[in-house]
Structure formats: structure tokens, C-alpha cells
């Protein structure tokens with residue numbers, strides 16, 4: 249029988265404390281997974297997460313983490329050129345990836361010059377190829393199993409680009425899907441689906457804003473809404489860890 253995954257809720261006085269704890273957590277998982285399996289697959293989101301990761305590119309982690317073994321993916325991406333101000337790739341390059349020596353071939357940006365549907369299909373095909381080559385393992389659920397996903401939550405309770413009142417949150421077959429009417433701009437995006445997100449080994453939900461306090465309270469079962477919010481549907485196969493500052497935890 250599979251053991252139930254652990255859920256941790258960590259509350260901190262300030263966003264700065266969240267950043268310190270998130271860097272330590274990520275560096276420790278990096279060491280653990282590289283020891284166990286020779287690589288560390290990390291899935292990024294956009295938004296404030298990249299800034300909250302800032303301590304990871306500072307001493308001591310900048311030199312102690314084995315960046316050569318990291319593989320980088322995006323849980324969601326805006327379908328815009330990679331040098332567009334709205335690109336999650338550009339955000340991550342500027343705030344994180346340009347500061348550490350992750351090999352360029354290990355950074356899986358989208359091929360953006362197609363329709364959103366085709367961009368999603370292309371990203372999914374590339375993931376399938378990595379699974380075939382055993383770069384990314386397949387989970388028992390039949391979906392790829394990433395080591396760590398770093399997710400933010402929107403004020404409306406979205407995660408990745410899975411929004412309330414949009415059908416993408418119910419997708420059960422595709423690994424990567426698309427949206428052309430995202431309520432959060434810009435409208436065209438691709439996103440991992442829940443079966444992929446919930447097949448991850450570890451997930452960190454990083455929330456540092458008062459605006460998201462209601463969504464956090466729903467996700468952690470303190471407030472019930474029907475239907476529930478996408479952020480309440482996230483689960484990990486090993487550990488789901490919430491990193492909250494005082495503001496984000498204020499409705500708990």
C-alpha cells in the first residue's frame with residue numbers, strides 16, 4: 249500500500265524569512281535527489297516566486313549546489329516570445345537562471361512561435377521524449393514525475409494556469425494544455441495539467457501576499473467553497489510544503 253504524502257504548513261513572520269527557508273529547502277532537496285538519482289528536475293512558475301527564490305543564488309548555495317545536475321521546466325508559460333516582458337522564461341533568466349551555471353541544454357523553454365495549442369502539444373511531446381529517454385521518470389499514474397514543483401497561488405485560487413471557471417482544471421488526459429482566455433493577462437498560455445502536477449514528488453506552494461490569504465485558507469480547509477479552488481486540488485506524492493508569510497496566513 250502506498251504511504252500517504254505528507255503535508256507541511258510553514259508560517260513565517262516575513263517574506264524575507266520565507267525566502268531564507270525556501271532556499272534552504274530547495275538546496276537540501278537538490279542534494280538529496282542528486283545523490284539518489286543523479287539529477288534534480290525543478291519546475292518553475294512565474295509571478296513573485298522567482299524573486300522569493302533570490303537567496304538560492306547567494307552564498308552558500310551559489311557554490312554548494314551542484315547546478316550542473318539541474319533540469320528546469322515551467323509549470324506554465326505565457327505564449328509570447330522568450331524576450332517579451334511577459335515571458336516566465338525571461339523572468340526566471342533575469343532573476344535566477346543567469347546567476348547560476350545550469351547547462352543551457354537542461355533548460356526547457358517553450359517553442360513559442362506556434363498557436364497555443366501547438367505550443368502545448370510541442371512541450372508535451374518533448375516531455376514524452378525525455379520520459380522515453382529516462383531523463384524524467386514515469387510515475388505509477390502514467391504521468392511524468394518531477395522532483396520539485398515550485399508553485400504560486402493567485403488571489404482567485406489559481407495555480408499554474410489552471411483557473412476557477414475554466415475547463416483546463418478538469419483535464420485528465422493531456423500532460424500540457426493551453427488556454428487562450430486566461431483571466432490573468434496575458435490571455436494565451438500553456439500549462440501543466442493536474443495529473444502531472446499531482447504526480448510530482450515534492451511540491452512547494454509559496455505564498456507571500458495578503459491578497460491570497462482567502463485562497464490559502466480554502467486550500468488548507470479553513471474555508472469551504474463549492475466548487476473548491478484549483479489551489480485546493482494540489483497534492484504531491486511525497487511532500488507538499490506550504491511556505492507562507494504572515495499576510496498569506498492571515499485567514500488561517
Ligand SMILES: O=C(O)[C@H](O)[C@@H](O)[C@H](O)[C@H](O)COP(=O)(O)O
Pocket residue numbers: 293294295296297324325326336399400401402403406407408409432457
Ligand atoms: O504565469 C504566472 O503568472 C504564474 O505561473 C501563476 O500561476 C503565478 O504563479 C500565480 O499567479 C501567482 O503569482 P504571484 O506569485 O505573482 O501572486
